[in-house]
Amino acid sequence: MSRKLLLEHDHVPGINTYAVYRQMNGYASVEKALKSMTPETVLEEVKKSGLRGRGGAGFPTGLKWSFLAKPPGVARYLVCNADESEPGTFKDRYLMERIPHLLIEGMITSSFSLGARTSYIYIRGEYYYVANILEKAIEEAYANGWLGENILGSGFSHDMHVQIGAGAYICGEETALLESLEGKRGNPRIKPPFPAIAGAWGCPTVVNNVETIAAVVPIINEGGEAYSKIGIGKSTGTKLISASGHINKPGVYEIDLGLPVEEFIYSDQYCGGIKGGRTLKAVVAGGSSVPILPAELILKTAKGEPRLMSYESLGDGGFLTGTMLGSGGFIVMDDTTSIVKNLYTFARFYHHESCGQCSPCREGTGWMEKILHKILDGHGTLADVDLLWDIQGKIEGKTICPLGEAAAWPVAAAIRHFRAEFEEYVTNPQSIKDVKHYYRLHNLQPA
Numbered sequence: 199m200s201r202k203l204l205l206e207h208d209h210v211p212g213i214n215t216y217a218v219y220r221q222m223n224g225y226a227s228v229e230k231a232l233k234s235m236t237p238e239t240v241l242e243e244v245k246k247s248g249l250r251g252r253g254g255a256g257f258p259t260g261l262k263w264s265f266l267a268k269p270p271g272v273a274r275y276l277v278c279n280a281d282e283s284e285p286g287t288f289k290d291r292y293l294m295e296r297i298p299h300l301l302i303e304g305m306i307t308s309s310f311s312l313g314a315r316t317s318y319i320y321i322r323g324e325y326y327y328v329a330n331i332l333e334k335a336i337e338e339a340y341a342n343g344w345l346g347e348n349i350l351g352s353g354f355s356h357d358m359h360v361q362i363g364a365g366a367y368i369c370g371e372e373t374a375l376l377e378s379l380e381g382k383r384g385n386p387r388i389k390p391p392f393p394a395i396a397g398a399w400g401c402p403t404v405v406n407n408v409e410t411i412a413a414v415v416p417i418i419n420e421g422g423e424a425y426s427k428i429g430i431g432k433s434t435g436t437k438l439i440s441a442s443g444h445i446n447k448p449g450v451y452e453i454d455l456g457l458p459v460e461e462f463i464y465s466d467q468y469c470g471g472i473k474g475g476r477t478l479k480a481v482v483a484g485g486s487s488v489p490i491l492p493a494e495l496i497l498k499t500a501k502g503e504p505r506l507m508s509y510e511s512l513g514d515g516g517f518l519t520g521t522m523l524g525s526g527g528f529i530v531m532d533d534t535t536s537i538v539k540n541l542y543t544f545a546r547f548y549h550h551e552s553c554g555q556c557s558p559c560r561e562g563t564g565w566m567e568k569i570l571h572k573i574l575d576g577h578g579t580l581a582d583v584d585l586l587w588d589i590q591g592k593i594e595g596k597t598i599c600p601l602g603e604a605a606a607w608p609v610a611a612a613i614r615h616f617r618a619e620f621e622e623y624v625t626n627p628q629s630i631k632d633v634k635h636y637y638r639l640h641n642l643q644p645a
C-alpha cells in the first residue's frame with residue numbers, strides 16, 4: 199500500500215479552502231522553515247530527500263537549487279511550471295484543482311530557501327478555471343498572513359502571482375515559459391546560460407514543476423531522510439501518475455516509486471486491469487514524448503526482471519528496450535489499438551506545437567505527419583517507413599530545445615517495436631480496416 203504524501207487529504211470536503219487545509223496541518227512547513235530553519239537547512243533537507251524534478255527530466259531538485267546564482271542586490275525568482283501540456287498528463291491539474299494550498303505552501307517554503315521575494319505560477323491557458331482556484335487560494339494565504347510583508351515576523355516577505363499562458367505546448371519548456379512570462383513569444387532560449395544564472399528578466403531563477411514544489415511540503419514536515427527512505431534507489435519518494443487509456447480505473451494515483459508496473463496496471467488499488475478483460479498491447483509510460491513499449495517490455499525488462507515504476511527501471515535497456523518515467527502520463531493500449539494511428543495523432547500534435555525556430559523540428563514534424571497520413575490513407579510504401587525512420591533521426595539532437603526529441607522518440611520507438619504493423623499497412627492497405635471511420639471520427643480529409 200503506497201503512502202500518500204501529496205494526496206493524503208484530497209477527498210476531505212472543503213480541502214480547497216484555507217480553513218480546512220489549515221485544520222489538516224496546512225502551512226506547517228512554512229511555520230517550521232521560517233521559525234526554526236534557515237534557507238540553507240531547508241536546502242539540505244531537499245538535497246537529503248533525493249527529490250528529482252517531476253516535470254519530466256528527473257533532475258535532482260536540491261542540486262538545481264544549489265546552482266542558483268546569488269549576486270548581491272539582484273532579485274531571484276521561483277517560477278512554477280504549471281503548463282502541463284504533455285499529452286496523457288493531468289496530475290498537476292488534479293493537485294492544483296483539489297489542494298491549491300499545497301502548491302502555495304510549497305512555493306513559500308521553497309522561495310524562503312531560494313531567497314526569492316517574488317514567485318510566479320505559470321499555468322496553461324486551458325486551465326483558466328484552475329487559475330481562478332489558485333488566485334482565490336493566494337488571496338486567502340495573504341489574508342491569513344502567509345504571504346506579504348514579514349511573514350510570521352520572520353523578516354521574510356513574499357509575493358506570488360499567477361500568469362496564464364495562451365495555450366502552447368512549447369511554453370512548458372522552461373526557457374520558452376520564461377520568454378512567455380516576460381510577455382514575449384514563447385520561443386526557447388539557447389542554453390547556457392541556464393535559468394539558474396539568467397532566467398526571468400535576466401535574473402537567477404529556479405523553474406520547477408507543480409508536483410516537485412508540492413513535494414517540498416512533506417520533505418520539510420517529515421525530514422529529507424524520511425522522504426528518501428520511500429521509493430527505490432535514486433527514485434525516492436512518491437510520484438503522481440496520470441493513468442489513462444484502456445484501463446478499468448483511469449485517474450491520478452500517488453504511488454511509491456518502485457511499484458511493479460504489473461501491479462500498477464492490474465491491481466484494483468490502481469488501474470484495475472485492462473478494460474473488458476482484453477489483452478495489453480503497449481504502454482506509453484511517461485507522457486506522449488517517451489518511447490512506447492510493447493506489453494512484454496513494459497512488464498519485464500529485457501533481462502527478464504519485473505519492470506518497476508522508477509526512473510532507473512523504466513530506463514533499463516536504454517531506448518532499445520526501455521523508456522522513461524517522464525511526467526508520469528501513463529497511457530495504456532489494448533490489443534485493438536492501431537500503433538500507426540496512435541502515432542499519427544502524436545505526430546499531428548508535435549507538428550502543430552513546434553515553435554518553428556529550428557528547421558529540423560519545424561520541417562521534420564510536418565513531414566512525419568504527412569507520411570503517416572499517407573500510410574493511413576492506404577498509399578504508403580515500404581520506403582515511407584524507412585523515410586520516417588530517417589527523418590526522426592535527423593531531428594533528434596539537432597534542435598535548441600528537446601521538443602525535437604519529444605517528436606522524434608515516439609516515431610523511432612513505434613517503428614522499432616511495431617515495424618511489422620507499419621509494413622502490414624503499406625503492403626496490404628486493406629488491413630487499415632476502419633480508416634474511413636477514423637477520418638470521420640477526427641474530422642479529417644483523406645490525402
Ligand SMILES: Cc1cc2nc3c(=O)[nH]c(=O)nc-3n(C[C@H](O)[C@H](O)[C@H](O)COP(=O)(O)O)c2cc1C
Nearest residue numbers: 251252253279281282283370371372406407410600
Ligand atoms: C516541449 C517541452 C514541454 C515541457 N512541458 C513541461 C510542462 O508542461 N511541465 C513541466 O513541469 N515541465 C515541462 N517541461 C520540462 C521543463 O523544461 C523543465 O525541465 C521542468 O519544468 C523543470 O522542473 P522540474 O525540475 O521540477 O521537473 C517541458 C519540456 C519540453 C522540452
